[in-house]
Amino acid sequence: MKIALIQQANEADPEVNLERSMEAIRNAATTGTQLVILQELHTGLYFCQTENPDYFDLAEPIPGPTTEQLGALAQELELVIVSSLFERRAAGIYHNTAVVLDSDGSIAGCYRKMHIPDDPGFYEKFYFTPGDLGFRPIDTSLGRLGVLVCWDQWFPEAARLMALAGAQILIYPTAIGWNPDDDPQEQARQRDAWITIQRAHAIANGVPVIACNRTGFEVDPSGVTSGIQFWGSSFVCGTQGEMLVQAEVDQEAVLLVQIDPAQTEKVRRIWPYLRDRRIDAYHDLMYRYLD
Amino acid sequence: MKIALIQQANEADPEVNLERSMEAIRNAATTGTQLVILQELHTGLYFCQTENPDYFDLAEPIPGPTTEQLGALAQELELVIVSSLFERRAAGIYHNTAVVLDSDGSIAGCYRKMHIPDDPGFYEKFYFTPGDLGFRPIDTSLGRLGVLVCWDQWFPEAARLMALAGAQILIYPTAIGWNPDDDPQEQARQRDAWITIQRAHAIANGVPVIACNRTGFEVDPSGVTSGIQFWGSSFVCGTQGEMLVQAEVDQEAVLLVQIDPAQTEKVRRIWPYLRDRRIDAYHDLMYRYLD
Numbered sequence: 001m002k003i004a005l006i007q008q009a010n011e012a013d014p015e016v017n018l019e020r021s022m023e024a025i026r027n028a029a030t031t032g033t034q035l036v037i038l039q040e041l042h043t044g045l046y047f048c049q050t051e052n053p054d055y056f057d058l059a060e061p062i063p064g065p066t067t068e069q070l071g072a073l074a075q076e077l078e079l080v081i082v083s084s085l086f087e088r089r090a091a092g093i094y095h096n097t098a099v100v101l102d103s104d105g106s107i108a109g110c111y112r113k114m115h116i117p118d119d120p121g122f123y124e125k126f127y128f129t130p131g132d133l134g135f136r137p138i139d140t141s142l143g144r145l146g147v148l149v150c151w152d153q154w155f156p157e158a159a160r161l162m163a164l165a166g167a168q169i170l171i172y173p174t175a176i177g178w179n180p181d182d183d184p185q186e187q188a189r190q191r192d193a194w195i196t197i198q199r200a201h202a203i204a205n206g207v208p209v210i211a212c213n214r215t216g217f218e219v220d221p222s223g224v225t226s227g228i229q230f231w232g233s234s235f236v237c238g239t240q241g242e243m244l245v246q247a248e249v250d251q252e253a254v255l256l257v258q259i260d261p262a263q264t265e266k267v268r269r270i271w272p273y274l275r276d277r278r279i280d281a282y283h284d285l286m287y288r289y290l291d
Numbered sequence: 292m293k294i295a296l297i298q299q300a301n302e303a304d305p306e307v308n309l310e311r312s313m314e315a316i317r318n319a320a321t322t323g324t325q326l327v328i329l330q331e332l333h334t335g336l337y338f339c340q341t342e343n344p345d346y347f348d349l350a351e352p353i354p355g356p357t358t359e360q361l362g363a364l365a366q367e368l369e370l371v372i373v374s375s376l377f378e379r380r381a382a383g384i385y386h387n388t389a390v391v392l393d394s395d396g397s398i399a400g401c402y403r404k405m406h407i408p409d410d411p412g413f414y415e416k417f418y419f420t421p422g423d424l425g426f427r428p429i430d431t432s433l434g435r436l437g438v439l440v441c442w443d444q445w446f447p448e449a450a451r452l453m454a455l456a457g458a459q460i461l462i463y464p465t466a467i468g469w470n471p472d473d474d475p476q477e478q479a480r481q482r483d484a485w486i487t488i489q490r491a492h493a494i495a496n497g498v499p500v501i502a503c504n505r506t507g508f509e510v511d512p513s514g515v516t517s518g519i520q521f522w523g524s525s526f527v528c529g530t531q532g533e534m535l536v537q538a539e540v541d542q543e544a545v546l547l548v549q550i551d552p553a554q555t556e557k558v559r560r561i562w563p564y565l566r567d568r569r570i571d572a573y574h575d576l577m578y579r580y581l582d
Binding site (some may be wrong): 114152186192203242273288 | 407425435445451452484569577578
């Protein structure tokens with residue numbers, strides 16, 4: 001399976017961003033790409049740096065204008081596109097939603113971000129209602145895709161649930177970056193942790209993992225923080241967590257890579273974690289804390 | 292907290308192995324060590340390379356001769372020891388059990404290995420009844436220790452359950468190695484995966500992780516396989532998965548390291564995964580597979 005990850009720096013104008021994404025997809029298609037991954041909220045700036053009710057104007061319905069354009073492109077180029085949008089579902093209900101456009105132009109399915117972060121500069125709990133579709137992979141003409149979003153990548157539970165539901169690949173559109181005020185050692189630990197835990201999802205579940213992150217610096221419109229330096233570093237790793245390809249921290253990139261879904265069958269035969277899970281003893285995972 | 296990991300190559304004679312472990316503990320104690328970690332089944336060869344009913348003779352009760360010796364040493368040196376023994380509980384019920392000796396010489400608690408592997412050269416399902424004590428950390432004079440054993444290290448569920456129960460450190464006595472017939476690239480992927488997934492447990496839970504592995508080559512008594520080259524590489528990583536210290540692949544070692552339990556409070560404030568877990572949506576973790 002031939003895959004392309006589009007790592008970009010965004011600007012405010014959604015039309016400009018989408019046009020640039022579509023151009024990158026067209027270029028990737030010339031190499032035989034079958035699956036394209038876009039980064040989290042790729043149509044605009046990362047607006048969650050501050051809590052501003054006006055920013056709900058940025059949301060759009062699904063299906064809507066962006067899925068129509070991307071769906072038409074998916075059909076034209078005969079490939080599958082994983083998009084990530086700010087979804088307006090109803091007044092007062094907005095989601096951070098990944099949408100998969102199948103190669104016939106249809107919407108194969110949506111995933112509404114289940115784990116919502118909230119820390120200085122990433123005020124997502126204000127904007128995004130927690131997802132209510134569960135951890136359900138999305139069936140496409142290329143197979144069953146375990147699409148999750150950003151903060152989900154820190155939760156082994158999410159990866160496991162997707163794998164148990166038959167996901168053949170885990171895919172994380174992402175927008176994560178540094179607080180420029182943190183020292184370089186702390187920044188290095190954060191980026192390394194981000195890579196490590198996602199590689200671990202591959203290892204624990206015997207599936208390839210794709211993380212597509214934003215790059216570039218974006219100012220905090222409120223002026224409260226020093227903004228976010230998105231750390232790029234988009235990557236694909238194989239079923240044993242081995243790194244297959246990785247982008248730079250500070251450069252836009254179109255990462256092309258080929259993966260072999262048959263590796264899952266092979267690696268799970270000799271590392272059969274799914275066989276040995278102690279499902280009789282996992283009940284307490286449904287508690288917040290045990291005291 | 293000052294910690295020592297004892298990475299050793301074992302031989303057949305339990306008295307020789309235990310004497311060497313105790314000598315290493317005495318040496319570590321001279322540097323102010325408070326917590327000592329021994330590797331999995333440190334009193335003998337890794338007997339699970341073949342299924343032989345006679346090997347059940349190697350098992351011992353807990354409390355028993357080894358816990359008596361290690362308990363006396365813990366009391367004498369005023370430190371906590373994490374040991375790993377082949378436990379005879381009753382005729383036909385044997386466990387792979389970690390025992391924690393507190394600094395007053397008492398047994399602080401036991402953990403019976405919950406996830407039991409079985410693959411060529413590691414026929415543990417023949418010898419070890421799956422643990423029935425659950426994922427309960429062990430309270431000691433040094434704090435609450437999340438002691439797990441080897442194969443458990445591949446299961447994010449085990450690490451999470453220990454953290455939810457208040458474990459301040461995760462500790463994995465281990466005996467893992469290579470099939471010498473695998474090519475060097477495959478061997479490198481396996482060792483790297485073993486390190487990566489344990490670092491990820493630190494990251495996901497904001498706790499330090501200790502892995503203490505065996506080193507040395509051991510022949511397969513049945514002659515069926517090419518034996519096991521235990522890969523050593525014992526390590527300690529911090530609450531963000533950052534590597535603090537690591538042993539060589541093929542050398543015995545006493546790894547000394549200091550960790551700061553206060554880091555957990557610090558890192559969990561800004562990376563609050565435990566706050567955001569979707570406990571309303573994790574029920575399917577108790578299924579084997581979802582079809």
